[in-house]
């Protein structure tokens with residue numbers, strides 16, 4: 001650690017989050033976030049996409065390679081699969097606010113100039129990014145959050161979160177000081193990696209059907 005760097009415990013986006021101005025102000029400020037070291041290697045901040053007042057918020061882990069290049073969440077292979085699953089569950093992705101627990105792409109390279117390989121963020125990196133998610137929640141005020149996978153689950157619900165235990169159920173919890181309903185499910189990337197992709201996809205759609213019912 002360089003002498004001027006903060007210890008990992010002290011990482012936080014909090015000083016970068018503006019207190020007013022809605023989503024446009026948040027997005028602008030997030031572009032300059034230096035709350036943890038992940039900004040250094042990423043191309044850009046990938047902030048949430050969608051409208052304030054969206055009834056549904058989808059929370060993923062962190063941007064992937066494509067998202068990092070394009071600056072939008074869920075535009076790569078996982079996003080395409082998620083869009084198909086949402087459509088099967090009768091949810092219009094255009095009606096949802098889509099974001100991630102961590103706003104910068106974390107990756108490793110096996111060799112210089114080789115493909116960038118996704119690396120899961122630590123709990124502390126997710127906690128450091130928490131003030132952005134809290135600010136998005138305060139502005140969007142979604143009726144329901146779909147929690148996509150373990151990192152988003154731990155960021156929102158704590159380190160004891162286990163997606164296999166609670167997936168496809170409607171939870172009622174206090175999140176960043178607000179009463180909130182949530183439906184956890186697997187991350188779409190886990191579906192892409194599954195041995196039986198079709199069964200995993202069906203499982204994701206079944207959980208999203210629970211979310212669609214909870215919204216109706």
Ligand code: URA
Nearest residue numbers: 060061062064073074
């Ligand atoms: N995976 C995520 O969790 N989020 C994205 O935006 C893309 C892939």
